[in-house]
Amino acid sequence: MSTLTTVLGRIDSGSLETVLAAETLLCAPADDPGPCGRPATDAAFERAPVTMERLGRLMLGAENRDDRTLAGADAEAALDGLAATVSHGALTGDVSHGAHTGNGRPVPRPAAAVVVLAGRGSTATPALLAALSRASGVALVRGVDGSQGPHGAACGAAPELVAERIAAALCAAEHAAGAVGALPLPAPDPAADPADAARIEAAAGAARAAGAALVLAPREDPWGIAIADEPGRGSLLRALAAVDAAGLERDRVILGGAAACIARRDGRGAPLAGVDPARLDALLGLGTAICFDDLGRIPNVRTAVSDHDVALAVLRAAERGDASRILLSSGIRNKHRLTAYGGTGLEFVPERFLPYLRGLGANDALLRAVGGANAAGVLARATTEQTS
Secondary structure, three states: OOEEEOEEEEEEHHHHEEEEEOOOOOEOOOOOOOOOOOOOOOHHHHOOOHHHHHHHHHOOOOOOOOOOEEOOOHHHHHHHHHOOOOOHHOOOOOOHHOOOOOOOEEEEOOOEEEEOOOOOOOOOHHHHHHHHHHHOEEEEEEEOOOOOOHHHOOOOOHHHHHHHHHHHHHOOOOOOOOOOEEOOOOOOHHOOOOOHHHHHHHHHHHHHHHHHEEEEEEOOOOOOOOOOOOOOHHHHHHHHHHHHHHHHOOEEEEEEOHHHEEEEEOOOOEEEEEOOOOHHHHHOOOOOOOOOOOOOOOOOOOOOHHHHHHHHHHHHHOOOHHHHHHEOOOOOOHHOOOOOOOOOOOOHHHHHHHHHHHHOOOHHHHHHHHHHHHHHEEEEEEEEOOOO
């Protein structure tokens, strides 16, 4: 049996209909340094609460601390929306976590799972994620990056310390992590940070030992609304060389930020509208899973790779025989993207993107694969033990 390690224990990965492979749920920006010479109007906007009349500026990328803060109540409402969308398939003939209610009826098994990645700005704690999972009925797979010291303090992250912290989180007796990452890609020049690839190798070694997946993501502003800079072939190859050195199979690696890697570019590297098929083919040729983790943004003048472009990329991957390597997520880190503030929410993928993909010609098998089965397969750990 293949199982997913969630914050509430292991579940049968085959029970899941929807898996969002790269979310955050809980986050906050760093401490405010003050105006720092910025215009007073910009400084005032940055400190203002998110309201309907401010959504236009927020959608165009204006910085706002409240927009970059997702608290427990925000995460719970977002998970409730996702659970409601997939609830039609939540109750199966099996039991969740091997339990029954007092009258002997089976407990609903989760039909949706969300991978909650660690990293810059994340404020998620294992206990809070467990509480959110219980309240919403959505299975939460906790990511760990090994770069945080006691009480969330940042550390220098020596490679051996990264491996130690990741290993401890993956085998924790309570609220264990189920994935490693997201880890930033290394710089293309090894001289920039000689230890960055070594940290990836250490993390990949810990993932391999535990049978867990590793998530890599380009360096970028995690709250930005514009497409990220292209990570560059050098960074990707350095990261994957470290993964290979650790003995972790590439099919256990998830590369986030896929849209940034496949966007059309001009001669200076600036993004143009649409997808470059050659870049997509080259990315798929690396042998990892790739995650389109920015779905559901309302299009604006700064949109380079639209959801329609992503849908066409998914169909092209399927034509190449690479459909099993495509993962999806919304990657919501801004408050204005929640349904409570006018956005499309976590439910966008099952509620709107997958039906749109069907309208473009995707069959049921492809929809099941990219909607959740692929992610569940990458994240699953093979075991002969009962789920608990």
